[in-house]
Amino acid sequence: MIPVTDNDVQRRKDFLGITAEDERILREAHPLVVEHGARIIEQFYTWLLSNEPQRKLLSGPGVLERLKDLQRVYFERLLSGPWGKDYFEDRVRVGLAHHRVGVPPEWYLGAYDRYLAIVSDVFRPAFGADEARYRRTLEAVRRMVTLDLGLAMDAYIGAGRDELVAGQAELAVLLEDQKRLQAAKQTLTDMIVHDLQNPLAGIRAFLELLGGRIGGLTAQEGEAVGEALRRCDDLGQMVMNVLQVSRAETGRLETYIENLDAARIARDTATAYRLFAESEGRVIDVEAAGVVPIRTDQNLLRRVLANLVRNAIRHTPRGTRILIRAAADPSGGATVSVSDTGGGIPPQALPLLFERFAAQALREAGLRVDTGLGLAFCGAAVATLGGRIEAESDGRSGTTFRVTLPPAP
Numbered sequence: 001m002i003p004v005t006d007n008d009v010q011r012r013k014d015f016l017g018i019t020a021e022d023e024r025i026l027r028e029a030h031p032l033v034v035e036h037g038a039r040i041i042e043q044f045y046t047w048l049l050s051n052e053p054q055r056k057l058l059s060g061p062g063v064l065e066r067l068k069d070l071q072r073v074y075f076e077r078l079l080s081g082p083w084g085k086d087y088f089e090d091r092v093r094v095g096l097a098h099h100r101v102g103v104p105p106e107w108y109l110g111a112y113d114r115y116l117a118i119v120s121d122v123f124r125p126a127f128g129a130d131e132a133r134y135r136r137t138l139e140a141v142r143r144m145v146t147l148d149l150g151l152a153m154d155a156y157i158g159a160g161r162d163e164l165v166a167g168q169a170e171l172a173v174l175l176e177d178q179k180r181l182q183a184a185k186q187t188l189t190d191m192i193v194h195d196l197q198n199p200l201a202g203i204r205a206f207l208e209l210l211g212g213r214i215g216g217l218t219a220q221e222g223e224a225v226g227e228a229l230r231r232c233d234d235l236g237q238m239v240m241n242v243l244q245v246s247r248a249e250t251g252r253l254e255t256y257i258e259n260l261d262a263a264r265i266a267r268d269t270a271t272a273y274r275l276f277a278e279s280e281g282r283v284i285d286v287e288a289a290g291v292v293p294i295r296t297d298q299n300l301l302r303r304v305l306a307n308l309v310r311n312a313i314r315h316t317p318r319g320t321r322i323l324i325r326a327a328a329d330p331s332g333g334a335t336v337s338v339s340d341t342g343g344g345i346p347p348q349a350l351p352l353l354f355e356r357f358a359a360q361a362l363r364e365a366g367l368r369v370d371t372g373l374g375l376a377f378c379g380a381a382v383a384t385l386g387g388r389i390e391a392e393s394d395g396r397s398g399t400t401f402r403v404t405l406p407p408a409p
């Protein structure tokens with residue numbers, strides 16, 4: 001509750017021009033509110049209950065009876081005083097009570113306006129022809145009502161500020177928790193990735209040993225070893241994707257920027273995947289003539305292209321043609337793209353593809369598009385490189401993933 005000092009009491013009264021004369025006039029009129037209290041309350045409630053939302057707020061068991069008594073006391077005190085520190089604290093408390101039960105300031109102001117109208121009406125006959133005294137009395141009541149209102153509104157603002165401060169403190173705690181969780185997740189991801197890499201390298205080494213036993217394996221066995229090696233590579237890429245997406249999220253994805261030829265990287269990717277694509281019934285073409293100069297991180301760009309090509313092989317029907325392109329971009333940078341002639345992706349799914357939780361977001365959007373972490377890695381890696389990645393598809397005839405990398409600074 002806002003503390004009220006003797007200084008506040010005098011300052012507020014001075015500001016509103018409330019003098020000892022006003023207080024004397026109010027005390028003189030006090031018997032009138034006692035005499036007409038029931039009528040004032042009755043008219044006040046006719047107004048309060050004429051508004052549906054207000055009626056609803058007052059509909060709890062016994063609320064009306066309790067309130068009528070409390071308000072009668074309140075209105076009597078408005079005219080009887082004494083208007084010292086206790087009075088001020090009471091008004092602040094009542095203001096806070098209204099803030100707590102959810103009475104908006106607009107209702108509060110409206111209610112006081114109504115109260116003044118009722119009092120003007122009820123007091124009128126008591127002053128007979130003494131118009132000047134009547135006006136002066138109403139003037140004193142109006143000043144005291146303004147004082148009450150000022151206190152109540154300050155109580156509202158103070159309570160709102162307290163809530164804000166409490167909310168901010170709560171938010172700061174949540175943020176701390178979030179940071180701790182993020183750090184724990186990071187450590188866990190790093191540990192899992194590290195622990196997976198070792199056995200994977202071991203399996204790979206054994207498979208290579210097995211595959212090298214020329215003559216010792218039947219053609220079918222050789223094929224099986226080759227397939228197992230490819231699965232190992234897939235798993236290795238997945239593990240790297242997990243690691244690098246998590247690093248990119250926390251700005252820990254390290255890059256080594258150098259002058260490169262995007263056309264060469266495109267051609268290399270085509271060569272690296274051509275045999276595998278053919279064994280899976282897809283064809284890989286490349287359109288990357290000459291040199292396409294670029295300044296970027298070689299590793300990341302190669303991995304982005306590899307992910308896009310592997311995706312194109314995995315998610316298209318046999319007979320699909322995959323085209324890898326690299327070209328200079330009018331902006332001075334370079335564009336590398338991977339297109340396929342597969343079944344396409346629903347256009348509504350395109351903006352969600354590079355999200356970390358794309359699979360979930362797509363499912364929630366009612367779309368059946370199979371995505372792993374590969375595209376999330378591509379999104380995070382391209383963002384780290386300061387570039388842009390987009391997917392284009394009409395949902396029927398193929399998809400193009402385009403990476404635009406910025407010119408050298």
Ligand code: HEM
Pocket residue numbers: 048054055057058063066067070071074094097098101103107108111112115
């Ligand atoms: C002239 C304006 C008003 C005055 C003087 C006034 C007066 C009071 C007083 C003295 C209390 C008791 C506070 C306490 O001691 O805890 C109270 C409570 C309350 N007032 Fe007002 N009030 C006014 C306007 C309104 C309005 C517009 C509403 C809207 C519906 C409202 C709804 C309530 C409610 C819901 C409570 C709490 C009742 C309970 O559950 O105890 N008041 N009011």
